Amino acid sequence: MTLPTPYPVARHRGKLAVNVLRSRGQITPEDVDHFLAEHDVPIVEGSKCTFLYRGEVDAVAVRHRIVNQPQHVPMKRIEGTDLWYCTIELPAHSRVEYSLESRVGHAVESFNDPLNPQVAHSPVGSSSVLHSAGYATPEWVLPQPDARPGELLDYDLHSRALRRTTHNRIYLPARFRGSSHYPLLVVHDGDDYLNYSSMKTVLDNIVHDLDMAETIVVFSNPGDRLKEYPNFAAHARHLTHELLPAIEAELPVVPRPEARCLMGASFGGVASLSTAFRNPGVWGNLFLQSGSFVFTDIGSDHGGGPAFDPVVRFMNRYRERPVRVTDRMMITCGVYEPLIVPNRSMVPVFESTGTQVRYVESRDGHSWENWRDRLRDGLSWIFPGPQKLVYE
Missing domain, CATH: 3.40.50.1820 (Alpha/Beta hydrolase fold, catalytic domain)
Incomplete structure (x- = not known):
């Protein structure tokens, strides 16, 4: 079996990984499989942090908890795929808790990011966690x-x-x-x-x-x-x-x-x-x-x-x-x-x-x-x- 051509960020200086994927033209499910296997999610590239979701829904968004910023950030669907994305900019050493919110028809569901294993717990439940560039758990x-x-x-x-x-x-x-x-x-x-x-x-x-x-x-x-x-x-x-x-x-x-x-x-x-x-x-x-x-x-x-x-x-x-x-x-x-x-x-x-x-x-x-x-x-x-x- 021939694997899709890999697309590391280093080969496309200044271009985010998700945009490299989008520029490939027709994208197959196997392309998406390979892309997700090659990247930790969210994808952190300098100050840019890209969230991803894969699924057949009508809409999906990131809900984060950064004061004075839009806390409901809609994702865009990559044409011809079931992969959604959005990118936000964060300073180095940031740690942000977030969840995803999907909509199918009138039904809205909130949940942790299924592509991100990083989870924080609290008395009221759990949240997915984004570590920006430079952050490390002490x-x-x-x-x-x-x-x-x-x-x-x-x-x-x-x-x-x-x-x-x-x-x-x-x-x-x-x-x-x-x-x-x-x-x-x-x-x-x-x-x-x-x-x-x-x-x-x-x-x-x-x-x-x-x-x-x-x-x-x-x-x-x-x-x-x-x-x-x-x-x-x-x-x-x-x-x-x-x-x-x-x-x-x-x-x-x-x-x-x-x-x-x-x-x-x-x-x-x-x-x-x-x-x-x-x-x-x-x-x-x-x-x-x-x-x-x-x-x-x-x-x-x-x-x-x-x-x-x-x-x-x-x-x-x-x-x-x-x-x-x-x-x-x-x-x-x-x-x-x-x-x-x-x-x-x-x-x-x-x-x-x-x-x-x-x-x-x-x-x-x-x-x-x-x-x-x-x-x-x-x-x-x-x-x-x-x-x-x-x-x-």
């Missing part, structure tokens, strides 16, 4: 054979403040000793960080690599997070006056603000900030990822729906009278998410209080893998290693 998010694993323990604590039993997990570093003393990190949405951001693996690796001090980590989990996280007094009371004393009574953590950190993403970032705000002098560090710091300058229409009402009230009051709630603050956010504007806006507000702020942006969106990829930067800055003896 090696420290993958298990390292020489990194000794820490221990993860279940820890339930009844909360009078929240009127429920809280379900937590405690991470003890691999070389944990009861005779030593450790800084304490409390993480909102703890199980989600463990399940979708590989946080236990990251901790094992960066502690082993001496990027981060050996640290005791409490992975806290909410009940109704939309109620408990946006400046909820009972939540702040639980963390500071129930969970913290219980951990200090049972584990050798350093009982000083500089050795404590609250961490959270999205609404968890608001919960971390408001807890520190309500308990000044207790939490010396905050690690806030894509915090939902929505506020209004004029009027009351914030566009976030009723769930954001308490957030906006809290942020508006804080912006009117900013106070120092912590000594050091690490903030990360993706430039492709709508929250990039409020996060950028809050940095000078926090700095105006005398707080030491480190702010990091990434070419990513509002996603658990974005937050995963920023963990080493944040944790090694909050509790740099090896520094355990500093706290004893």
